[in-house]
Amino acid sequence: MAACRWTEAMSVGVPALDSDHRCLVRIINLLGEVEQGAEARMTIETVLETLAMYARYHFAREERLMGACGFPESRLHQDEHERFATFVQSLRARSLKEADAPLARELFAYLTAWLRHHILIQDMAYKPYVCAVGVESHTLDAALRCRSPAASRHRPSDMTDRG
Ligand SMILES: [Fe+2]
Secondary structure: OOOOOOOHHHOOOOHHHHHHHHHHHHHHHHHHHOOOOHHHHHHHHHHHHHHHHHHHHHHHHHHHHHHHOOOOOHHHHHHHHHHHHHHHHHHHHHHHHOOOHHHHHHHHHHHHHHHHHHHHHHHHHOHHHHHHHOOOOHHHHHHHHOOOHHHHHOOOOOOOOOO
16 A cells, blocks of 8 residues: 655644654554554554554644644644544554454555544644744744643654654
8 A cells, every 4th residue: 555655745834743743654654564464463553552642642732832822723623633532542442353454454544544634634724823923932832842741651752753
């Protein structure tokens, strides 16, 4: 399956969040490499666990940023984050019963489409508000650097935005 690729057209104007998005692309792309066999279960479980942790970390950063730049639809955006987190938990429960190559392909297709929508539609909506404040501003910088205890606990230490 064709891997998802992050491009400049997907930039939300905030390097830290673009970096998060590239990490999410890398996590989801692991599903596109699954072959038949025992590897499928391990990959699906690893991807869903990592996705749940990294999405929580990323969503927390976005929510602080949206608050700091006065994005008026912040509450709706947060609701979307919560729905996605709940959905990933349901996928984890499902994967305990079936974790094979067809499921990996289904999840890859769904999560790739979800990520494109998340970035190109939902996140692009806050970009003008970020730009109006200025990404270099102390306010936004402080929002990105501040880590809630829950969010910092869940950032996978070995994740980078390579690729
Ligand atoms: Fe995002």
